[in-house]
Amino acid sequence: MTALAIRNGHLIDPAAGVDTAKDILLKDGRVAEIAGPGKLKHAEGAEVIDAAGLTVAPGLIDIHVHLREPGQGYKETIATGTAAAAAGGFTAVAAMPNTTPVNDSPEITRWMQSPERGAQVRVFPIGAATRGSKGETLNDFAALKAAGAVAVSDDGQPILKDGVMRESLAAAARVGLAVIQHAEDTRMAQGASMNLGPASFRLGLRGMPPEAESSLVERDIRLVSELRDAHPHLHVAHASTAAAVAAVRQARRNGLRVTCEVAPHHFLLTEEHVGLYNTHAKMNPPLRSAADRDAMIEGILDGVVDAIATDHAPHAPHEKEVEFEHAPNGITGLETALGLCLRWLHKEWRLPLGRVLSLLSAQPAALLNLKGRGTLAVGSYADVVIFDPKAEWVYRVAETKSKARNTLFDGWTMQGKVRWTICEGRVAYTNPA
Amino acid sequence: MNPQPRRRTFNTPAPPASPFPYHPGSLLSILDLSVDGVSRLLARATELEKQDPLKRNRILAKRRIALLFYESSTRTRTSFELAAKALGADTTLVSNLSSSIEKGESLKDTGLTLRALGAEAIILRHNSSGAPWLLEQSARLPVLNAGDGMHEHPTQALLDLRTILAHLRPGVRALGADTLAGVTVTIVGDILHSRVARSNMLMLPRLGARVVLCGPKELLPETATQSATGTLPRRQGPAAGGVEIERDFEEAMRESQAIMMLRIQAERLAGLQLDLEEYKAGYQLTGQRLAAHAPKAIVMHPGPIIRGMEITAGVADGVQSTILEQVTNGVAIRMAVVERALTAGVPSDRSPSPGWKEGGRA
Numbered sequence A: 001m002t003a004l005a006i007r008n009g010h011l012i013d014p015a016a017g018v019d020t021a022k023d024i025l026l027k028d029g030r031v032a033e034i035a036g037p038g039k040l041k042h043a044e045g046a047e048v049i050d051a052a053g054l055t056v057a058p059g060l061i062d063i064h065v066h067l068r069e070p071g072q073g074y075k076e077t078i079a080t081g082t083a084a085a086a087a088g089g090f091t092a093v094a095a096m097p098n099t100t101p102v103n104d105s106p107e108i109t110r111w112m113q114s115p116e117r118g119a120q121v122r123v124f125p126i127g128a129a130t131r132g133s134k135g136e137t138l139n140d141f142a143a144l145k146a147a148g149a150v151a152v153s154d155d156g157q158p159i160l161k162d163g164v165m166r167e168s169l170a171a172a173a174r175v176g177l178a179v180i181q182h183a184e185d186t187r188m189a190q191g192a193s194m195n196l197g198p199a200s201f202r203l204g205l206r207g208m209p210p211e212a213e214s215s216l217v218e219r220d221i222r223l224v225s226e227l228r229d230a231h232p233h234l235h236v237a238h239a240s241t242a243a244a245v246a247a248v249r250q251a252r253r254n255g256l257r258v259t260c261e262v263a264p265h266h267f268l269l270t271e272e273h274v275g276l277y278n279t280h281a282k283m284n285p286p287l288r289s290a291a292d293r294d295a296m297i298e299g300i301l302d303g304v305v306d307a308i309a310t311d312h313a314p315h316a317p318h319e320k321e322v323e324f325e326h327a328p329n330g331i332t333g334l335e336t337a338l339g340l341c342l343r344w345l346h347k348e349w350r351l352p353l354g355r356v357l358s359l360l361s362a363q364p365a366a367l368l369n370l371k372g373r374g375t376l377a378v379g380s381y382a383d384v385v386i387f388d389p390k391a392e393w394v395y396r397v398a399e400t401k402s403k404a405r406n407t408l409f410d411g412w413t414m415q416g417k418v419r420w421t422i423c424e425g426r427v428a429y430t431n432p433a
Numbered sequence B: 001m002n003p004q005p006r007r008r009t010f011n012t013p014a015p016p017a018s019p020f021p022y023h024p025g026s027l028l029s030i031l032d033l034s035v036d037g038v039s040r041l042l043a044r045a046t047e048l049e050k051q052d053p054l055k056r057n058r059i060l061a062k063r064r065i066a067l068l069f070y071e072s073s074t075r076t077r078t079s080f081e082l083a084a085k086a087l088g089a090d091t092t093l094v095s096n097l098s099s100s101i102e103k104g105e106s107l108k109d110t111g112l113t114l115r116a117l118g119a120e121a122i123i124l125r126h127n128s129s130g131a132p133w134l135l136e137q138s139a140r141l142p143v144l145n146a147g148d149g150m151h152e153h154p155t156q157a158l159l160d161l162r163t164i165l166a167h168l169r170p171g172v173r174a175l176g177a178d179t180l181a182g183v184t185v186t187i188v189g190d191i192l193h194s195r196v197a198r199s200n201m202l203m204l205p206r207l208g209a210r211v212v213l214c215g216p217k218e219l220l221p222e223t224a225t226q227s228a229t230g231t232l233p234r235r236q237g238p239a240a241g242g243v244e245i246e247r248d249f250e251e252a253m254r255e256s257q258a259i260m261m262l263r264i265q266a267e268r269l270a271g272l273q274l275d276l277e278e279y280k281a282g283y284q285l286t287g288q289r290l291a292a293h294a295p296k297a298i299v300m301h302p303g304p305i306i307r308g309m310e311i312t313a314g315v316a317d318g319v320q321s322t323i324l325e326q327v328t329n330g331v332a333i334r335m336a337v338v339e340r341a342l343t344a345g346v347p348s349d350r351s352p353s354p355g356w357k358e359g360g361r362a
Ligand SMILES: [Zn+2]
Pocket: A155, A156, A182, A237, A238, A284, A285
């Protein structure tokens, strides 16, 4: 494998506490050397990337994506989804198991990681917590982990039964995995297609109360607390309500291993973006009230939120061109996450660049225990994103690498243009100025 | 306990101003009409009603209108059909029993097919809220909303207004922001599932009326009044609202000049358990109640009526009832609305190319 020398860039590696001008040498898929500008000692013969004026950072890691394979290749494939990931600066994604069939076996877990899938960046499967994600019978977590699963979840299908959730937390703790819960008490959200509130009344749509999320988060935290001697790790997927984030904050104060992620659409948009039945604004959890949206931003700024994850949920165009209540949930997110985080979290709300990058790489890597990722310390995987932090650009969905077009961010101004995405030493995406 | 964290508010991007431009002949929401627009439609309804039928049926002679009904409806469908035929138009009915819909054809494809068959406007009744917006966007024809899910029923609001004006403001010509000042209209019953209630509570306050919503919590959530003052993009909703909740029916009656009774929509209750005897005790409009608390008010009902449930037979047939008058007003209003659909021009910003979605009206 050829060596790559990234010269003249500004290295930000939050996990290593680096924020300075550095050259970096990638060799054999790993970070081989870091030195001051022009000081690399072993870069002879290496291909050179001139990163003058650019930020060099650990490749981004999205711990919540839907790549739709196996079984739903008409929406997205592992190849197209990861191409979108690379374009967005991501070098690793964790793929949810709600595929067809559900990824509840080591065979499917391995199938997803096979080179034949044509992945452009590293894919880490998340195994289903229960058989068929039906919330009844636990899967063999040790076998899933051995096959490469980095967590267990029934995403999309919350684990409602107390006993099954308790078992999941305990079993996952024994093999050192997190249980990722899609927190939604579906018994409180029958037929709902948006947030419950004035907007749902006005539009004549059935609403999902915020308590459907927060009550399940609170239930799960109670279970973690009961099992605290076993040290279970609960990760709350796509937190969207003030009450859920508050519950996570309190659990952490009580010393419990409870983490959470927030999606860009939940810290930027509200239920008002449903407009007049725009199905691209239909997702689960739904876009919430302005107060909930503010609480997501607050949670990110004050550190209770551990990761930004996109919940990239591609759908075929015809699936979204239907009556609002019949449209599938979800919005794509891989290509817009960095641009939105820099434009809003960093530029608008003054979150330091290092913290933004940490939420997109170091913290998610730590959360899922992805060894050697989320940092560019010597010896780590050569997963790098190189971007122009000053560049403003407009996102055009027509140019997406994803198969899907279901975004609300078409035409939005983004900050920070990805120039190179390098995954394990290989250039996965490039768009030099 | 830890103190509540300091609450901050943040500026985030507002929703886009206009999802897409409508055809100016479309009527999807009652808010698509300005007060002047409502005024013109009501005046036109009266003109058309008075016109010689043999002259009138040349107005839209041989123009093609499709009635696309995903929900069975006798009253609204017949009313639209008679209105269109009175203007000379040809109508064709596609219902949920039609084979393409039964076979699962999408609303978009059905709309495109009707357009290809030569339909010049589509009158849509659909069980999903918002369906008319989807149809408008895909068929690019004038669409008239004949009731969408639990959302709106704009022609019902117009015919209700015509009824209210005839009784409470006889002789009034042009409408304005204070035409109904001093009038309280109480809407009673299953507000949550009612598109009639939504269209009325969005329109009546714009004419100065006070709308009182009345019903039990299960059928009338507190959010109902907040939604009336909501700020959805591009809808010119009532600034001040003028919508209130009063749970005590008799109290509401005492303040009302018009009482609009609604049916409990059993088909939309979705598992909600309701004690019907308790409901009747609290909200049934009986002769005694009416005589005691609102002896002068008009009693309205959009139908279908469940006699003995929300209203007694005696009240439905009584002198204060305007129920049949509402039905008659429906045909007149729909003549004006159908005529508008086929005579309003295509806006300049709406070229019939596939890219017409871009841009916006606002
Ligand atoms: Zn989920």
